[in-house]
Amino acid sequence: MGSFLITKRANGEFQFVLKAGNGQVILASEGYTTKAACENGIESVRKNSQDDARFDRLESKNGKPYFNLKATNGQIIGNSEMYESVAARENGIESVKKNAPDADVKENL
Template sequence: MAKFEIYTDKGGEYRFRLKANNGQAILASEGYKAKASCTNGIESVRKNSQDDSKYERLESKSGKPYFNLKATNGQVIGTSEMYESVSGMENGIASVKKNAPKADVIEI
């Protein structure tokens, strides 16, 4: 089952990552000072993940495709891993669309 994992980074900030059924991380958040803000970020992912226009398709300096998911206000709420191909990136977006709305939330 897909899941959002909430964890604390080395700097003491809260972050989340969305993991697919196979355990692979498909979306990661920025750091949040408050756990409530992190939880709000997850809800924003759930809400915005179904709107294709909220996905910003990008290319890294090394030429690898990746994407950002943006909120209604234009703020980035999640960033993907780097992919080897555009088709891989599109599969990642499809996975977020499929998994985010019903993924469980766990704290680790």
């Protein structure tokens, strides 16, 4: 089972990552000024990850596939790592869909 991990950045902002059951990070958030806003971001991932249309499938300047997960308002709520192939990116998206709804929330503050 996956898990969300909330951490605090050096600049004081809060961030979360979604990890798959094997511990690999499959989605990372932007920085949030408060822990409550970070927790709201996690809830947004839970909800929006179940709608395939919320995933923007993109390619970096160096040709590596990646994705962003967007909220209903179009704001990016999480982004992936760079993948070696389109198939690997699709596996990452499927992992977010599978793990996000029931993932535990942990803190390392």
